[in-house]
Amino acid sequence: MPDIDVDTEEALMRELRDAVSLVPGQAAARRSAPGRAAETVLAEVDxxxxxxxxxxxxxxSFxxxxxxxELEVTPHDERRDVAGHLTPPVPGSVEVRWPGGGVRCTPDLSGxxxxxxxxxxxxxxxxRLGGTAPVTTSWLSL
Structure with a gap:
């Protein structure tokens, strides 16, 4: 097996991870919205x-x-209302993001x-909660 340059191998692995993580509908979101920074923690769909x-x-839930x-999503034609709860309740902010925009809100004392x-x-x-690494969810279609 030929030796592969470490930088080349890391770049190939990054591309492979990106390709595997895409599902229909997520490619456009990844191109037009900020991606997950290396220092963020991914919350998996539970x-x-x-x-x-x-x-x-x-x-x-994630x-x-x-x-x-935990999220409850209520559809209204082509719009959605999103209500959520953080456990444990932690001071900070939650940003709901979509391609081309987003809204930041502050959870109440109960989360x-x-x-x-x-x-x-x-x-x-x-x-972005309490001085810890930011937590992001995967992109999904609502």
Whole structure:
């Protein structure tokens, strides 16, 4: 097996990870919205009540070490209302992002937050909480 330059190998592995992580609908979001920085923690999908976007209220949860993010998504035509809860409740901000925009909100003392009028389509959350590394969710279609 030929020797591969370490820089070349790292670049190839980065491209492979990016290619494997893309699912339909996420490619456009990754091109037009900020990606996940190396120092962020990825919150994995823990539960999803309805993978069909727009079919009715949808409950989702994401887990990262030391954090659970629960969401309820309510569709209204081509818009979505997103209500969420952080466990444990941590001071900071939550940004609901979509290609071309986003809204930042502050959870209350109990960890609850909400954002109304989110466009249907790819969405990701970015949580900046209590001086720890930011936590981001994967992109998924709402």
């Amino acid at each position: 539960a999803d009540s309805d993978p069909a976007p727009g079919a009715g209220p949808r409950a989702l 887990r990262a070490p030391g954090l659970l993010v 609850y937050f909400s954002v109304a009028d989110v466009p249907a389509g790819p969405v990701s959350l970015l949580c």
